[in-house]
Each structure stands twice: as structure tokens, then as C-alpha cells.
Amino acid sequence: MxxxxxxxxxxxxxxxxxxxxxxxxxxxxxxxxxxxxxxxxxxxxxxxxxxxxxxxxxxxxxxxxxxxxxxxxxxxxxxxxxxxxxxxxxxxxxxxxxxxxxxxxxxxxxxxxxxxxxxxxxxxxxxxxxxxxxxxxxxxxxxxxxxxxxxxxxxxxxxxxxxxxxxxxxMQQELSALEAALGTPKRPLVAVVGGAKVSTKLELLGNLVAKVDHLVIGGGMANTFLAAQGIDVGKSLAEHDMTGTALDILQKAKASGCEIILPSDIVVAREFKAGAASETLDADACPADAMILDAGPATVARIKAVLDSAKTLIWNGPLGAFEIEPFDKATNAAAAHAAALSEAGALVSVAGGGDTVAALNQAGAAEKFTYISTAGGAFLEWMEGKTLPGVAALENG
The missing domain is CATH 3.40.50.1260 (Phosphoglycerate kinase, N-terminal domain)
Incomplete structure (x- = not known):
């Protein structure tokens, strides 16, 4: 391009x-x-x-x-x-x-x-x-x-x-960063995708599993994937009508050689409020009256290890309910690790869309990422593999 x-x-x-x-x-x-x-x-x-x-x-x-x-x-x-x-x-x-x-x-x-x-x-x-x-x-x-x-x-x-x-x-800076991240990336290529709903990121997930080596799924989306595998997620935010779709994505990832990383441990609470009493449990041990609000430390350690071996990172969305403490820990820790690797020149990191910029700013990590896109919808459509009319009109070969 x-x-x-x-x-x-x-x-x-x-x-x-x-x-x-x-x-x-x-x-x-x-x-x-x-x-x-x-x-x-x-x-x-x-x-x-x-x-x-x-x-x-x-x-x-x-x-x-x-x-x-x-x-x-x-x-x-x-x-x-x-x-x-x-x-x-x-x-x-x-x-x-x-x-x-x-x-x-x-x-x-x-x-x-x-x-x-x-x-x-x-x-x-x-x-x-x-x-x-x-x-x-x-x-x-x-x-x-x-x-x-x-x-x-x-x-x-x-x-x-x-x-x-x-x-x-x-525009030049944005296109160069995105081309480096998804067009001709240095591998291993890792994508972190978080947020509330699988349904809003279906095309994104479908495109990424065919292109990345590791896909980290966090936030409410991860709950849907856990539920799809028969795990009880209690009162957690999850799209139970999307479990079949989640299984299809898991199957497509397996066929493409893409490792999907879901929470192996979880942080749960009975209330969705700052400072709510919480506990860390195995991913398959969510109480029926509790909700999953963040990934646990073992999951964060796994994400850090994957980032250590990666050359390129694309990040879209938080890993938990980052807006309120203490459910911002996984997002903050993983983002800080990615930022440190980027600052050291070991990782090309590109992030954007939705709550991503706010989450990375809150983590104090945004300034150290290689590139932060503020484009929102255009960034997501690029990640979904769609042709952007305004970009296509500029291409000269």
C-alpha cells in the first residue's frame, strides 16, 4: 500500500x-x-x-x-x-x-x-x-x-x-502505524481486545484470529467466551445468546494457529461499585450471586509473558471494569508492561478505539505506546479488515 x-x-x-x-x-x-x-x-x-x-x-x-x-x-x-x-x-x-x-x-x-x-x-x-x-x-x-x-x-x-x-x-502517521501493526507486522503479533460485548466486535474478532498469533480477550466479552465453554459466570455481564458465535471464533482461531487467551483467574464482587469487597478465584469458580469484574493476577502474568515474546501489539478495549477500583488492576498492569516494552524498543504497540485511550491514560501508559489512535470508528473498521473510502481514494498503486 x-x-x-x-x-x-x-x-x-x-x-x-x-x-x-x-x-x-x-x-x-x-x-x-x-x-x-x-x-x-x-x-x-x-x-x-x-x-x-x-x-x-x-x-x-x-x-x-x-x-x-x-x-x-x-x-x-x-x-x-x-x-x-x-x-x-x-x-x-x-x-x-x-x-x-x-x-x-x-x-x-x-x-x-x-x-x-x-x-x-x-x-x-x-x-x-x-x-x-x-x-x-x-x-x-x-x-x-x-x-x-x-x-x-x-x-x-x-x-x-x-x-x-x-x-x-x-493521516500519514496513522496509516504508517496501522500498516506496521496489521499490514506487514513483525511477529509474533498479539492483539488485546476488551470491552463489554462480543456482538459489537464480531467482525473484529473474526478478522484478527486469521492474522494474529495470540489474541487476548478481556472485559465482558471474556465472560461470554467462558460461558460458551460451559463455565458458570454467575451474574456477570455476558451475552448468552452469543455463545455459539464465541465457539465458532474459538474454532476458527484453532484452525488459523491463533492462541486465544481467556482469564484463568478472575476478580469477582457482589456489587458494581468502587471499593466493593472482592475476591480472586479460578475462572471456573464464580459464585452464582457474584459478577466477574476483572482478570486476576495469574491471567495478567500470562499476558505479560506473551507480550515479552511479542514484536507487535494491537490493543483495543480494557480487560476489566477499569473505571472503578479495584477492578482496574489487570488493565493497568498489562498496559504498563506493554508501555515499558515499547519504551525499551522491544515492542511496536498501536492502540485505539472506544474506551481504550481513556484506559491507557488512566494506567499512565498511553505516552509510551508507539502510537495511539484517537480515530474511534475508523480505527475499528481498519482492524476489521474493511476498506476505508477516504484512504482508498489516496492510494496511488
Whole structure:
């Protein structure tokens, strides 16, 4: 797989339509978490340094084709100017005469921010005329929004077909990390998949057992797999209607030579609350009136041993009820071990999706992982083996 990067484009004097994800949380008109803004700074600065004129395309919320004032991107101008360290000009639409005039008047060292693409119903419909109207604003298309790459929208897929296209720095970083993790990984390759329900991660598990050497299953999902093997899981969160599917996955893993690691010991409690009285038992000894809320120390030791022999790790989801103590221990311990191996250069670790970032941050491990994706849905679809329209449109061979 290959895609064109900013370094391969002549940006001097060119208007660069740059699709970004700045769908950030706000409170009383102030950005409360600027992570997504900070992650597009390298792309914007590199375009300016190369003599290009960045024109930002983005969505905000789900206005469903309506002009919803509280979903206007204009409110992000101060945060963007602070992050970029340069003036940000705002255009009240992403197509039309006003937007074209603003794009034509853009000066060196300035950034143009276009209004919410989803104010137009033609955006999610990937309408070709709408894409063509946006294309008139620029000379080059740069996609730096991997988190929106699983959607075939006009600004993520349609535009890439109309202009010379490339990946921005964040997109490039994300694709390189994911290619290293699932495309051409160094082996042994381990995947850790946690979370509540097997049903939400069926395609993910089905894809992974055919690709990884070891698959660690944790969280409520693990309870379903234990139940599928005839183990009583008491009052634990489990999808008893999915036990047949769990057995199919176990069989597919065996046929593929993939070792599935389930809890051999468990931490149980009668109440789901912080500080609840708990005990550690063998996996097949859950009392009828108790619930499994975490993996036990023997399971963690097994996971650590597998990580010690691994070269690549993909992580999605917690191993237990990490939100409350003491049921965060397995997630924290395994994550800290993976982080230490990554920091030592012994392991390439890529994580993302759902609660994963929160769990790894809580464990103090996120900063030491090789790469943390904040993409959510796009990250999961990539792990499921699906083609992402926004990425496919950038491929050049």
C-alpha cells in the first residue's frame, strides 16, 4: 500500500484544501479538549512552510444539512489561531462565491477555515456536484482526517478524485502505524481486545484470529467466551445468546494457529461499585450471586509473558471494569508492561478505539505506546479488515 505525502507535492503558491477533524468538545464557547486541533498543527505549518495556502474543510456535530448556529466552526477560530500561531480567516460557507473570494484573497502565512461541511446535505451523500464546488476552491487536496476516513463523504472521498491528492502528517502517521501493526507486522503479533460485548466486535474478532498469533480477550466479552465453554459466570455481564458465535471464533482461531487467551483467574464482587469487597478465584469458580469484574493476577502474568515474546501489539478495549477500583488492576498492569516494552524498543504497540485511550491514560501508559489512535470508528473498521473510502481514494498503486 502506498499513498502520496505532502513531501511529494509542490505546494508553493498552491491553495491546499485540507480535510481535518476538529470536532472538539466545547463548553460555553470554549474548547475543553484541544487534542484534535493540536494533532493537525504539523500539517498546517508544513503547508505554510512550503509556500502553500491551507484551506481547512471540516465538519462539526450532526447538523443534518441545516445551519445550526451552535455547530458553526467560527467559534473555533480563537483556538485555531492559538494553536497555529497565525491568523485564521473564516468563510461563512464551504462552497459558493463568498468561499471562492476568501480562497482567492488568502495571503501567505494565513489559514482559511471554511464553514461546517455538514451544513449541506450533499456532504454525507458524497454528491459529485457538491464535491466539484469545493474543488474549485483549491489546487491540491490533502486529507488529514483519518478519523473520518471510514465515511465516503464529499470532503473525504469525492474531493480526492477531483484534485491531486495527498495524505497530511496525521493521516500519514496513522496509516504508517496501522500498516506496521496489521499490514506487514513483525511477529509474533498479539492483539488485546476488551470491552463489554462480543456482538459489537464480531467482525473484529473474526478478522484478527486469521492474522494474529495470540489474541487476548478481556472485559465482558471474556465472560461470554467462558460461558460458551460451559463455565458458570454467575451474574456477570455476558451475552448468552452469543455463545455459539464465541465457539465458532474459538474454532476458527484453532484452525488459523491463533492462541486465544481467556482469564484463568478472575476478580469477582457482589456489587458494581468502587471499593466493593472482592475476591480472586479460578475462572471456573464464580459464585452464582457474584459478577466477574476483572482478570486476576495469574491471567495478567500470562499476558505479560506473551507480550515479552511479542514484536507487535494491537490493543483495543480494557480487560476489566477499569473505571472503578479495584477492578482496574489487570488493565493497568498489562498496559504498563506493554508501555515499558515499547519504551525499551522491544515492542511496536498501536492502540485505539472506544474506551481504550481513556484506559491507557488512566494506567499512565498511553505516552509510551508507539502510537495511539484517537480515530474511534475508523480505527475499528481498519482492524476489521474493511476498506476505508477516504484512504482508498489516496492510494496511488
Amino acid at each position: 502506498s499513498w502520496t505525502t505532502l513531501d511529494q507535492m509542490d505546494l508553493a503558491g498552491k491553495r491546499v484544501l485540507t480535510r481535518v477533524d476538529i470536532n472538539v468538545p466545547m463548553e460555553d464557547g470554549v474548547v475543553t479538549d484541544a487534542t484534535r486541533i493540536e494533532r493537525i498543527v504539523p500539517t498546517v505549518k508544513d503547508i505554510i512552510a512550503a509556500g502553500g495556502h491551507p484551506i481547512l474543510l471540516a465538519h462539526y456535530g450532526r447538523p443534518k444539512g441545516q445551519r445550526v448556529p451552535e455547530m458553526s466552526l467560527q467559534q473555533l477560530v480563537p483556538a485555531l489561531e492559538s494553536a497555529f500561531g497565525c491568523p485564521v480567516v473564516f468563510a461563512a460557507d464551504c462552497i459558493g462565491a463568498g468561499a471562492e473570494a476568501a480562497a482567492g484573497a488568502l495571503q501567505a502565512g494565513q489559514v482559511l477555515l471554511l464553514e461546517n461541511t455538514r451544513y449541506h446535505a450533499q456532504e454525507p451523500a458524497n454528491d459529485p456536484d457538491f464535491a466539484a464546488a469545493m474543488a474549485r476552491l483549491g489546487d491540491i487536496y490533502c486529507n488529514d482526517a483519518f478519523s473520518a476516513a471510514h465515511r465516503a463523504h464529499a470532503s473525504t472521498e469525492g474531493l480526492a478524485r477531483l484534485l491531486p491528492s495527498c495524505a497530511g502528517r496525521l
